Amino acid sequence: MKQYTDQTGTAITLPAVPLRIVSLVPSLTELLFDLGLEDRLVGITKFCVHPYHLKSTKKIVGGTKKVHPEKIRLLQPDIIICNKEENTQEIVDTMREIAPVWVSDIVTIDDVLAMITEFGKIFSVRTQSQQWINKINYAQADFKKFMEGREWLKTAYFIWKDPYMAAANGTFINEMMKLNHFSNIYGHLQRYPEVIVQKMRIQGDPDVVFLSSEPYPFKDEDAFELGRHTHHAKTVFVDGEMFSWYGSRLVKAFDYFKKLQERMQEPA
Known part of the structure; x- marks a missing residue:
């Protein structure tokens, strides 16, 4: 049993490393794929277009503002990924009746890096998460120099x-x-x-x-x-x-x- 705190300050408890993930956030579906978690993704939204092939290999459970709870329930997820801005509070509350929900709240790049760090811990992909943090930090530093x-x-x-x-x-x-x-x-x-x-x-x-x-x-x-x-x-x-x-x-x-x-x- 491990406890984590999402970016809205809400604590979630996970009995084990999640093996079945539903993502209701397109940009985070792409991130989960890039962290090497494609096989664990079981449900995504119709707006999860990157990488494109996921739309034909994963269960589509609705959009970001309107989802089908029963479809999600049948997938038996270990965790559901949401976002404070993209998903409504009503959706988040409904999802919490199905599985633990981790809600991201992103305004700055530091928020992004903190989220990737946390995903590394939650999904036991610390090496992959650190690699992406390094890539983002390098790209940002390079761009800041470009903008000088x-x-x-x-x-x-x-x-x-x-x-x-x-x-x-x-x-x-x-x-x-x-x-x-x-x-x-x-x-x-x-x-x-x-x-x-x-x-x-x-x-x-x-x-x-x-x-x-x-x-x-x-x-x-x-x-x-x-x-x-x-x-x-x-x-x-x-x-x-x-x-x-x-x-x-x-x-x-x-x-x-x-x-x-x-x-x-x-x-x-």
């Missing part, structure tokens, strides 16, 4: 339309923006506020407007609409996974950010 001396740009990062919603303070996306020297015009707000885009000029007038590939599929006409509410902003479509998937994807994210920085230097 680069100017800060005023930016806005949109995740939704009707209503328009932006990433603000207290989010992992905002942390990634800071690493890229992207000064968030909505950084004084919290989480994912609804914003009035017609007021962008007086609320910060960004140099760049980012349109995320997820969760909303922005189109060219959206870029045009947002652009005309600024004086001179460049509108850029970005890979939302690179800004919001916390876990092993961070290593790829830093390479992506280097290419994005080069795009920022190109003339409009």
